Amino acid sequence: MQLNPYIPITMKLVKNLVETEDKLINTFTLEFLNQQDEENFKYMPGQFAELSAYGHGEAPFGIATSPTEPGILKFSVAKVGCVSNALHLMEEGTMVGVRGPMGNYYPLEKFKGKNVVIIGGGFAFTTLRSLAKYMLDDKHRGDYGDITVIYGARNPGLLLYKEELAEWENNPNINLITTIDRPAEGWTKHVGFIPSITEQIAPSSVDTYAVVCGPPAMIKFTLPVLEKLNFTPESIYTSLEMRMKCGLGICGRCNIGTEYVCKDGPVFSMAQLKELPNEY
Amino acid sequence: MKISKEKFGQAFDALVAEYQIIAPVSDANGIAFKGVKSFSEVKQDYLNSKLPPKAFFFPQHEKLMSYKKEGKEVTVKSELKVENTVLFGIRPCDAKGMQLLDMVFKNDQYTDPYYFERRDKSVIIGVACNKIAPTCFCSSFGLSPAGSEGSDIFLIDLGDSYDVEVITEKGKALAARFEALSELSADEQALVDKIKDAVTLSKVDVSTTTSKLDKMFNNPYWDTLQEKCIGCNVCSFSCPTCHCFDISEEVRKNEGTRVRTWDACMAPLFTLHGSGHNPRDNKKARWRQRMMHKFNYFVHNNGSMSCVGCGRCIKGCPVNMDIRQVIDGANKAELVVE
Amino acid sequence: MSKIINDIRETARQLLAEGKVDVVIGYEKGSLPLKATPCFVHSSEGVDSLIWDETCENNLATYAAKTPGKKAIVAKGCDSRALAVLLQENQLVRDDLYIIGVSCHGVIDQRRIGAEVGEILEASISDGKISVKGMEGDKEYLFTEVKDATCRTCRYPNPVMEDLHIGDTIEVAQGAAAFADVEALENKSDNERQEYFKEQMSKCIRCYACRNACPLCYCQECFVDCNSPRWLTGGVNRAENLLFQAGRVMHLAGRCVDCGACSRACPQGVDIRALNRKMTKDVYVMYNHESGISEEGKPALNEYSANDPEQFLVKE
Ligand SMILES: Cc1cc2nc3c(=O)[nH]c(=O)nc-3n(C[C@H](O)[C@H](O)[C@H](O)COP(=O)(O)OP(=O)(O)OC[C@H]3O[C@@H](n4cnc5c(N)ncnc54)[C@H](O)[C@@H]3O)c2cc1C
Ligand code: SF4
Ligand code: SF4
Ligand code: SF4
Ligand code: SF4
Ligand code: SF4
Ligand code: FES
Numbered sequence: 053m054q055l056n057p058y059i060p061i062t063m064k065l066v067k068n069l070v071e072t073e074d075k076l077i078n079t080f081t082l083e084f085l086n087q088q089d090e091e092n093f094k095y096m097p098g099q100f101a102e103l104s105a106y107g108h109g110e111a112p113f114g115i116a117t118s119p120t121e122p123g124i125l126k127f128s129v130a131k132v133g134c135v136s137n138a139l140h141l142m143e144e145g146t147m148v149g150v151r152g153p154m155g156n157y158y159p160l161e162k163f164k165g166k167n168v169v170i171i172g173g174g175f176a177f178t179t180l181r182s183l184a185k186y187m188l189d190d191k192h193r194g195d196y197g198d199i200t201v202i203y204g205a206r207n208p209g210l211l212l213y214k215e216e217l218a219e220w221e222n223n224p225n226i227n228l229i230t231t232i233d234r235p236a237e238g239w240t241k242h243v244g245f246i247p248s249i250t251e252q253i254a255p256s257s258v259d260t261y262a263v264v265c266g267p268p269a270m271i272k273f274t275l276p277v278l279e280k281l282n283f284t285p286e287s288i289y290t291s292l293e294m295r296m297k298c299g300l301g302i303c304g305r306c307n308i309g310t311e312y313v314c315k316d317g318p319v320f321s322m323a324q325l326k327e328l329p330n331e332y
Numbered sequence: 333m334k335i336s337k338e339k340f341g342q343a344f345d346a347l348v349a350e351y352q353i354i355a356p357v358s359d360a361n362g363i364a365f366k367g368v369k370s371f372s373e374v375k376q377d378y379l380n381s382k383l384p385p386k387a388f389f390f391p392q393h394e395k396l397m398s399y400k401k402e403g404k405e406v407t408v409k410s411e412l413k414v415e416n417t418v419l420f421g422i423r424p425c426d427a428k429g430m431q432l433l434d435m436v437f438k439n440d441q442y443t444d445p446y447y448f449e450r451r452d453k454s455v456i457i458g459v460a461c462n463k464i465a466p467t468c469f470c471s472s473f474g475l476s477p478a479g480s481e482g483s484d485i486f487l488i489d490l491g492d493s494y495d496v497e498v499i500t501e502k503g504k505a506l507a508a509r510f511e512a513l514s515e516l517s518a519d520e521q522a523l524v525d526k527i528k529d530a531v532t533l534s535k536v537d538v539s540t541t542t543s544k545l546d547k548m549f550n551n552p553y554w555d556t557l558q559e560k561c562i563g564c565n566v567c568s569f570s571c572p573t574c575h576c577f578d579i580s581e582e583v584r585k586n587e588g589t590r591v592r593t594w595d596a597c598m599a600p601l602f603t604l605h606g607s608g609h610n611p612r613d614n615k616k617a618r619w620r621q622r623m624m625h626k627f628n629y630f631v632h633n634n635g636s637m638s639c640v641g642c643g644r645c646i647k648g649c650p651v652n653m654d655i656r657q658v659i660d661g662a663n664k665a666e667l668v669v670e
Numbered sequence: 671m672s673k674i675i676n677d678i679r680e681t682a683r684q685l686l687a688e689g690k691v692d693v694v695i696g697y698e699k700g701s702l703p704l705k706a707t708p709c710f711v712h713s714s715e716g717v718d719s720l721i722w723d724e725t726c727e728n729n730l731a732t733y734a735a736k737t738p739g740k741k742a743i744v745a746k747g748c749d750s751r752a753l754a755v756l757l758q759e760n761q762l763v764r765d766d767l768y769i770i771g772v773s774c775h776g777v778i779d780q781r782r783i784g785a786e787v788g789e790i791l792e793a794s795i796s797d798g799k800i801s802v803k804g805m806e807g808d809k810e811y812l813f814t815e816v817k818d819a820t821c822r823t824c825r826y827p828n829p830v831m832e833d834l835h836i837g838d839t840i841e842v843a844q845g846a847a848a849f850a851d852v853e854a855l856e857n858k859s860d861n862e863r864q865e866y867f868k869e870q871m872s873k874c875i876r877c878y879a880c881r882n883a884c885p886l887c888y889c890q891e892c893f894v895d896c897n898s899p900r901w902l903t904g905g906v907n908r909a910e911n912l913l914f915q916a917g918r919v920m921h922l923a924g925r926c927v928d929c930g931a932c933s934r935a936c937p938q939g940v941d942i943r944a945l946n947r948k949m950t951k952d953v954y955v956m957y958n959h960e961s962g963i964s965e966e967g968k969p970a971l972n973e974y975s976a977n978d979p980e981q982f983l984v985k986e
Binding site: 360361379382383392393463465466467556559560562563564565566569570578580582591593601646647648650651652653654656657 | 700895906935
């Protein structure tokens, strides 16, 4: 971390890729300008960073790359407002600010020796990609048991990282299940909402951790399914979003009860969330 | 030990060469902490300032950095020039408030350089309250109108002189400038004792508030409590312990600054997500946050309540929400099964 | 207890007991001397806290649109005018509203008293006299001496619209509106006027109490909060503060009912009314319009009439 946690490092936008068919999500590839910056930016899957679009402001986004991919950071950003719009319009080669890494990360130490089920909905797949990518890395794959990914979107065009998904389809190290909400032409894989697909796939909860990220409704209906499959609250993790500014636990806006999601989260176990007020 | 006001004034005036001196002055709008050049400008007979002195460490509007864009390139600059500062005439509640802010601006992971650059370069000369306003209730929090906690040097106004107590190492260095300290007379000692024994007329019982609030998140108490609140920023901006801020950009052509400005949990936009979802989308949730933050969350996180009983929010609120009544109401609220 | 208070309570009791409204919004005694505080009564058991006197300074119309269900509102002249504008602007459903009208002799300018006696320790009001015990001394005032500036120029002390009137009505002299206060400012030199507003605006801390206390500032997203585009920075300085107030006063042109709620809410004593009054005068002079004086009609700038002045058009 830099001395002054409010000052971003400068990174170069090397690729601005339209990720989804609706053109609402772009993936940005940013390149570190020097070794020092990269060394200072040691991160783990699940962490996020504040991106600056100079002239517009700053907003927090989950880091979609894994630390096993050197030299760059990737973010997949939905166009919703001031900063995200500005980022979407940015030409390749433009300098952006990056503050981070921030927050905690998925408990990879705990996952060691266990199976991991990753369940993601919509564009909340970013840090889940980071997680899968990290565990799939040659150096780490041996540390974990089976890796299952259940990933869904409204329609095929809204799935992120399509090339990578295609690659995972044929990778024996990972069991990928993709689903879309309604049948679509040319789609041969699962059709149905994530909770019901999860129920259908019925991953075993024995020696297994589950990581669930997605829109609130998806999470709400997926949790009971996991409970039915005997996942304990301690073995289910999720990553939360709140409106954030400082990312440092100081500006006071992202708290859920005593916890500041920016600094104490964004990753929480269901067991932790049960202890917190239902205000997120 | 005491120092005559005359001698103190001379020492004070001598400090002007090396320090920016902030002290209470009387202006069109009441008492305010402002820069002064001489002890003669200082208002000595005052209750407390209208706005809390926190702004000297945590300004309402503060530049964090500036940048310049040229084509696709950008240069970022941040510089912070801070003068050595003496804050004179800080009341015990506000001195304590600064200690509470310290806990926020330095947490288990981060230290806020802007706040601490100012904080570290300042010395606080606290002055006991000889007069106590009806809205003051610091005694409720184990504080006192003559409490020296949070001050580096603590003075008690004895009319022609000050009783001087050096509290910290920082204070000691500065107090070395006050020559001619002499012993208190018996009468003066009696006056000091009297001022030290004083308590606020207004007091609320906060002994059970935190543990009560542990069980009150879903209590119907919040349903009606806040109905009259209009959700302005008065209570938070006038509070010596509120620390919430926004970060935004001020842009002119290809240059801009990133600034932080005070913000408050009473504003609906405070927690509005980009998606449009808002976890605290109603006044009930927002007032609960204010209470919980001050009297529960802060206690769990930092071991102390985040209110010092200065009474500013009570005086300033346009609809007369009185936090003393709110605390009292919470103490008395009937618990429901959560 | 005055007859008016008694009648307010009985009316509230009846309305709630008969289920005609879900809530009665009135005033109760505040926690500080000379302060009343808005009060929401949900059941007939609560009505005895309702009061009415010269300390009932908030404009309760502010709560009208934000309070769900059927509500009764204790309304002074200016509160009723604000309700009328809200109805004209389709912010309220008339059938959900029960207006308990009370004629108003004016409210007390507390700030003025505080400036003289210091923190107010105790106060009592009787027979048009206010006795105050303050930290800096005691004083007795005639109500007329400490009447709020707004109330001094008020032309509609009687509710313009009501479902029930409580107490007597007040005789008001007919005639054209007078704007001596505005003229005094207009007659100053540009420099003097600029200095005046500089001083006023330098006090503002952008707490938005004025906006939030205003019954007619109900925008879902106020221009000061909008981030794309950003009309205003978070800068708390004279220029930005003036821009805020200037923007606000423009949005209230032909709508402001001159209740003074903004000025009274301001913790910094900013003379917000000076701007509002100038705008009120201009609307009065140019359009012969006074806002919210009846349920019918539209705010001046929402309506076009052939007689509207066209000074702003460039003429050949
Ligand atoms: C830990 C974390 C990780 C995240 N990861 C991702 C990610 O990987 N990808 C992603 O796309 N998103 C992610 N988000 C969400 C993302 O941070 C928000 O979408 C982003 O902050 C939006 O910023 P913006 O400036 O584009 O939108 P804003 O302009 O701030 O807000 C958009 C909407 O909010 C409202 N709004 C907010 N503030 C104001 C205001 N002052 N005035 C008016 N309206 C306002 C408006 O309705 C507007 O349409 C993450 C959030 C968190 C906390
Ligand atoms: S000052 Fe009063 S009205 Fe304003 S937010 Fe605070 S409690 Fe609500
Ligand atoms: S909450 Fe009110 S009384 Fe307590 S410290 Fe803040 S302003 Fe003072
Ligand atoms: S959360 Fe609210 S009460 Fe707490 S510091 Fe922030 S503004 Fe103050
Ligand atoms: S100032 Fe204007 S934009 Fe803001 S709430 Fe009032 S009318 Fe709406
Ligand atoms: S109430 Fe007063 S201080 Fe607050 S924003 Fe309005 S004018 Fe400024
Ligand atoms: S974003 Fe500032 S406290 Fe979390």
